[in-house]
Amino acid sequence: MKKVFRLENLDCANCAQKMENGIKKLEGVQDCTVSFMSQKMTLTADDGSFDEIVKKAVKLCRKIEPDCVIVLK
Amino acid sequence: MTGKQKKTLIRIIVSAVLLAAARLFPFEGWKSLAVYAAPYAVIGWDVLWRAVRNIIHGQVFDENFLMALATVGALATGEYPEAVAVMLFYQIGELFQSCAVGKSRKSIASLMDIRPDYANIEKDGQLVQTDPEEIAVGDIIIVKPGEKIPLDGIVTEGKSTADTSALTGESVPKTIYEGSDVISGCINQSGLIKVRVTKPFGESTVAKILDLVENASSKKARAENFISKFARVYTPVVVIAALLLAAVPPLITGGNWSEWIHRALIFLVISCPCALVISVPLSFFGGIGGASRSGILVKGGNYLEALAAAEIVVFDKTGTLTKGVFNVTAVHSDDISESRLIELAAYAESYSVHPIAKSITEAYGKDIDRDRIASSQELSGKGVKAVIDGAEVCAGNGKLMDEIGVSWRPCHHTGTTVHVAVDGEYAGHLVISDEIKETSAQAVADLKAKGISKTVMLTGDSKETGEDTAGKLGIDQVCTQLLPAGKVEEVEKLLKEKSAKGRLVFVGDGINDAPVLSRADIGIAMGAMGSDAAIEAADVVLMDDDPRKIAKAIDISRKTLRIVRQNIVFALGVKLAVLLLGALGMANMWEAVFADVGVSVIAIINAMRAMKLSK
Numbered sequence: 119m120k121k122v123f124r125l126e127n128l129d130c131a132n133c134a135q136k137m138e139n140g141i142k143k144l145e146g147v148q149d150c151t152v153s154f155m156s157q158k159m160t161l162t163a164d165d166g167s168f169d170e171i172v173k174k175a176v177k178l179c180r181k182i183e184p185d186c187v188i189v190l191k
Numbered sequence: 192m193t194g195k196q197k198k199t200l201i202r203i204i205v206s207a208v209l210l211a212a213a214r215l216f217p218f219e220g221w222k223s224l225a226v227y228a229a230p231y232a233v234i235g236w237d238v239l240w241r242a243v244r245n246i247i248h249g250q251v252f253d254e255n256f257l258m259a260l261a262t263v264g265a266l267a268t269g270e271y272p273e274a275v276a277v278m279l280f281y282q283i284g285e286l287f288q289s290c291a292v293g294k295s296r297k298s299i300a301s302l303m304d305i306r307p308d309y310a311n312i313e314k315d316g317q318l319v320q321t322d323p324e325e326i327a328v329g330d331i332i333i334v335k336p337g338e339k340i341p342l343d344g345i346v347t348e349g350k351s352t353a354d355t356s357a358l359t360g361e362s363v364p365k366t367i368y369e370g371s372d373v374i375s376g377c378i379n380q381s382g383l384i385k386v387r388v389t390k391p392f393g394e395s396t397v398a399k400i401l402d403l404v405e406n407a408s409s410k411k412a413r414a415e416n417f418i419s420k421f422a423r424v425y426t427p428v429v430v431i432a433a434l435l436l437a438a439v440p441p442l443i444t445g446g447n448w449s450e451w452i453h454r455a456l457i458f459l460v461i462s463c464p465c466a467l468v469i470s471v472p473l474s475f476f477g478g479i480g481g482a483s484r485s486g487i488l489v490k491g492g493n494y495l496e497a498l499a500a501a502e503i504v505v506f507d508k509t510g511t512l513t514k515g516v517f518n519v520t521a522v523h524s525d526d527i528s529e530s531r532l533i534e535l536a537a538y539a540e541s542y543s544v545h546p547i548a549k550s551i552t553e554a555y556g557k558d559i560d561r562d563r564i565a566s567s568q569e570l571s572g573k574g575v576k577a578v579i580d581g582a583e584v585c586a587g588n589g590k591l592m593d594e595i596g597v598s599w600r601p602c603h604h605t606g607t608t609v610h611v612a613v614d615g616e617y618a619g620h621l622v623i624s625d626e627i628k629e630t631s632a633q634a635v636a637d638l639k640a641k642g643i644s645k646t647v648m649l650t651g652d653s654k655e656t657g658e659d660t661a662g663k664l665g666i667d668q669v670c671t672q673l674l675p676a677g678k679v680e681e682v683e684k685l686l687k688e689k690s691a692k693g694r695l696v697f698v699g700d701g702i703n704d705a706p707v708l709s710r711a712d713i714g715i716a717m718g719a720m721g722s723d724a725a726i727e728a729a730d731v732v733l734m735d736d737d738p739r740k741i742a743k744a745i746d747i748s749r750k751t752l753r754i755v756r757q758n759i760v761f762a763l764g765v766k767l768a769v770l771l772l773g774a775l776g777m778a779n780m781w782e783a784v785f786a787d788v789g790v791s792v793i794a795i796i797n798a799m800r801a802m803k804l805s806k
Contacts, residue, residue: 131469135468
């Protein structure tokens with residue numbers, strides 16, 4: 119499953135990079151890109167555990183850049 | 192400026208005033224520290240707070256932490272004014288950077304401002320603005336002059352012109368009237384039109400383009416991946432170097448600790464790779480944005496990067512270099528006038544549905560008066576025999592002429608020849624061929640000028656027709672009489688021929704050439720407005736059918752890469768120079784701050800050039 123999320127208050131390009139690398143390492147994630155320019159995260163991950171993975175990704179982002187919020191639609 | 196940016200600006204001003212005031216009181220020792228602590232706290236509290244918070248989260252090599260360490264270090268070594276100034280400068284730089292990024296985001300977003308906000312539908316005699324997503328296929332929408340056409344459809348009423356420039360970059364408006372297809376995202380200019388919707392919003396042209404452009408930033412170029420790998424090692428390496436610089440020389444030489452710690456702090460200030468991490472993706476983003484403005488949709492930074500290395504350009508003939516529409520290109524009459532010859536041929540062919548017959552009736556251009564035709568008989572594979580105004584007219588190929596015993600002469604023009612005989616006498620012939628686009632020759636010449644080493648044309652046409660077209664356009668190599676599978680084979684041969692670094696570009700109209708589009712290094716589909724298969728299979732999509740856009744795309748790609756290279760060299764060069772000077776004790780913290788945020792701002796401004804179009 120592939121889904122695009124909007125990111126709010128993503129102010130630092132290096133952090134975007136770190137988030138991307140971190141999320142890619144999560145189990146069940148096939149691919150992830152965090153675009154600093156378009157303020158969007160594209161996540162491709164296993165269908166079954168997708169919600170679980172999104173939760174982990176949100177937690178990871180909060181750890182790296184506490185100001186940045188992943189908008190869950 | 193956003194609220195956050197305004198707050199930062201106020202803090203910068205307050206802190207600057209306090210710093211200036213502090214300099215008026217030449218205190219010593221703890222009193223001096225107290226005076227400078229005020230402006231430092233005003234400007235640096237958030238950096239310090241974030242540094243502490245991030246360490247708790249296990250994020251050590253973070254920009255905030257490095258800045259905090261550098262300035263606290265400066266305070267500890269007694270460099271109070273410098274500590275405040277460095278923090279102040281850092282915040283000014285960050286503010287600049289945030290404004291510049293915000294501005295570029297906005298201007299790139301405005302380039303792609305084609306999303307329609309509403310569609311008008313009539314309800315009980317009143318116009319109601321409705322969300323385009325709620326409109327169903329078959330609904331009639333009303334588009335007023337000056338409004339965006341929100342959905343794809345067919346005009347059922349009204350006459351107007353449509354500005355397609357946001358989609359194609361083409362500035363000449365298109366005339367639309369009853370029965371014309373209209374595409375979402377165009378602007379209706381002069382008159383009110385009613386449109387019957389043919390596709391739901393999710394499948395409309397505008398939704399597809401937006402989807403494509405928005406996803407483009409997720410396909411990263413090699414340069415972007417290089418930078419992200421580089422950023423991962425750069426910071427730790429510089430920090431370790433700083434630690435060594437602070438500890439090793441004083442231990443060996445027994446020298447001045449505070450002097451070496453000061454030099455190490457300079458390293459910390461420069462250790463954030465932000466300039467590169469921001470400016471490289473921004474350049475690609477800008478390049479893709481600028482390209483889409485001229486009707487060139489690039490599906491990702493990787494393709495934009497690959498285009499710059501284009502070496503062989505392979506064209507499909509029909510629909511790409513030629514219009515893909517058959518036209519009468521020559522009329523050679525014997526005893527009768529040319530117009531009379533066309534008239535006879537058109538009447539003879541008027542009952543036929545063959546594309547060639549259609550092109551002749553179109554060339555005639557007047558209505559056919561069926562009463563003048565007494566009989567008409569189609570002779571499969573040969574032509575037609577008809578009785579017009581009492582005369583027997585035969586129109587067809589050489590075989591037909593031989594059959595009725597008329598001597599005919601071949602034509603030196605390439606294309607399909609239709610001979611006409613009246614009452615057993617040869618009257619002349621028409622040549623029908625696919626017309627070459629007016630811009631094709633220029634397109635090939637442009638590519639040559641860009642240093643493309645080889646242009647190739649693939650076609651299913653006969654040898655003569657193919658070679659004639661290629662000769663007119665100045666194409667280097669032609670492969671004729673190819674079946675669709677043969678095109679893939681030819682492309683594979685060419686792929687082996689090219690140099691290791693060069694890229695093979697295939698340009699087609701997206702009809703029947705999906706396998707070749709995906710086999711080539713870069714597949715370009717043109718004239719793709721509305722063709723789903725082409726948008727799927729291609730890496731680059733040209734919204735209109737002008738082959739000159741290929742050279743333009745290569746141009747944009749090269750310009751983008753040039754900017755990327757400039758930024759990498761400039762940012763790394765300045766950082767390395769300041770690191771070196773810092774280690775030797777020849778650079779101070781001011782220069783270090785410039786090497787960090789100053790370089791970022793300059794790189795961002797440079798990256799924005801990728802978006803601007805060269806005319």
